[in-house]
Amino acid sequence: MNFDLSEYPPIVQQIAGYAIQGYELALTWLLSPAAWSQFAILVAAYVLAVLISRRLRPALTRLIDPGETQNLFTPARLFVLQFLPLILPLLAYALTGIGEQVVRSMFDSGAVIAFGKRVFLFLAVRAFVRDILNDPFLKVLGRFILIPIAALYTLGLLDLVSLKLTETVVGVGNIRFSLMSIVRGVIAGSILFWLGQWSSSQTTALIEKQPMRPSIRQLLLKTVEFMIFGIAFLVLMNVMGINLGALAVLGGAIGVGLGFGLQKIASNFISGVILLVEGQATVGDFVELDGGEAGKIVKMTARAAILETFDGRWIVVPNEDFITTRVVNYSDSGSANRFEAPFSVSYETDINLVPDIIEAAVATHPEVLDLPYPPDCELRGFGENGIDFAVEFWVNGLDDGPNKYTSDVLFLIWNALRDNGITIPYPQRVVEIKGGLPAAADTE
Incomplete structure (x- = not known):
């Protein structure tokens, strides 16, 4: 088969050549x-x-x-x-x-x-x-x-395509890559980072089952995640043929950047590691900082901790603030907290009976603890309108958000006082009119 294709572009001539070769090969096979x-x-x-x-x-x-x-x-x-x-x-x-x-x-x-x-x-x-x-x-x-x-x-055609991709070189500045190295990088990178994600999830599930402090668990999870993806990145660089020695220069540049422009980021990162190691504050704790920020820690990242307030707002607090300022931890991984509910009784009440009545009533609440201390009713003072008391009680949790312990306790106090005939006073005032009341005007 001979065709005159000299007037056609080279690409058409090349395709026609391949077609003729295929036809001749098929004909040879058939005969x-x-x-x-x-x-x-x-x-x-x-x-x-x-x-x-x-x-x-x-x-x-x-x-x-x-x-x-x-x-x-x-x-x-x-x-x-x-x-x-x-x-x-x-x-x-x-x-x-x-x-x-x-x-x-x-x-x-x-x-x-x-x-x-x-x-x-x-x-x-x-x-x-x-x-x-x-x-x-x-x-x-x-x-x-x-x-x-x-x-x-x-x-x-695999060898032919591979050869063409290897011979085709592209450059970005002083860095030059063959298309084959880019293809290898895309394929290897996809597989490596999928394997990294899979192994990270498997390791996370394994670590979550181990009994340990939540802060240590978070630190292990972050360390394993950084190690897995760091190894995947180094393997990918090797597959693509990139000289790992160039990363030393990049690491030096990053070090200089950390020393000057990224001081706060480095400080927050190191502070986050210290928090995870020491366990002073971890996910699930309710904390309050000197600056007034208060909420439950719902997430700890490399740079900051995220607090969720009881009204649903999220506050991002840099990790450094947990190290350099005073932090009040109300949770401490589930420890009990003490609250008190104030109330008053009238002066006609036999106050010697009040503590036993109130302590017995508050103790019936299912969330009130007997340890470290049972409910304790204390006399606080003699007010203008009545005698002031307060009952102290311990619970596992905070008196806000999903739990309203003080509200429940006040209901128990009200019902206990009412059942025992004890009245809660209300403000009373004596009005004295100097000089007596004015005489009524004579209408006759």
């Missing part, structure tokens, strides 16, 4: 007895693989499937079970390999059957991506990276 025998072996291998897989797959499913049985090997059996869709293409690939040895020994040629092997391998890759990968990120990675690579390998 060659060796090619026909190889096609026959491919068909026979596929049919035999179908027959074997129809019997083998149900048997393996019954053998591997644990059903409702739960034991040490159940996760491993479930993991193996999901790879059964690969039986058909891999069987065809193996049987074709056996046929290839026979054909090469007879005809000293095996191009057709080698192409068929690559087709079966491509089918195995497609089944792996379609039926086995469940993670959304890995499925996207397989669909747009793994399957195209397998398709190029099947067509015999």
Whole structure:
């Protein structure tokens, strides 16, 4: 086949050349007895693989499937079970390999059957991506990276494409990369950081199960996370062929930046590490700072702690403030707190009876503790309108937000006083009119 393509652009001539080569190769295959025998072996291998897989797959499913049985090997059996869709293409690939040895020994040629092997391998890759990968990120990675690579390998173009990508170099300033290194970086980076995220989540679940202080747990979680992604970054730099010695210069520049412009960030980071190690304040504690900020710590980051107030507002407090200022911790990982509820009784009351009545009533509250001290009713003074008392009580928690301990205790006090005939005074005033009342005017 000869065509005059001199008037067309080079790219058209190159594509036409590839098309002619493919046509001539196909024609050679169609007219060659060796090619026909190889096609026959491919068909026979596929049919035999179908027959074997129809019997083998149900048997393996019954053998591997644990059903409702739960034991040490159940996760491993479930993991193996999901790879059964690969039986058909891999069987065809193996049987074709056996046929290839026979054909090469007879005809000293095996191009057709080698192409068929690559087709079966491509089918195995497609089944792996379609039926086995469940993670959304890995499925996207397989669909747009793994399957195209397998398709190029099947067509015999993988080496050619790799060579072209290696020879094509792009530069950013003084740094130059080949397209192949960029492609490797994208693929390796995606896999490494997915593995980093997966291993971090697994490690987090393992650490969460261990009995330890919440602050130490947070420190371990952050340390493991930084280590995993730091190692992933270094491996990625090595895969892309970037000289790690350049990172020393970058680290020096960062050190200078920390010394001048990032002092506060470095101080807050170090303060956060100190807080996690010492455990003076951790997630779940209710704290109050000298500046008036008060709330429950809901999150601790490398730079700041986030407090949530009882009215739903979030306050971002730099970690340094927990170190350099006075901090009142009301929670201290669940320790009890003391509150008091003031009240008054009238002067006609026998005040000797009041403490026992009130202490017994407050003790009935389900959240009031007997330890470290039971409810204690104290006489506080003699007021203008009545005799002032206050009852002190201990609870695990804070008297605000979801808990209203003082309100409940005041209800108990009111009901106890009412049941015992004790009145709560209200303001009374005596008005004295000097000089007496004015005489009534004579209307007659």
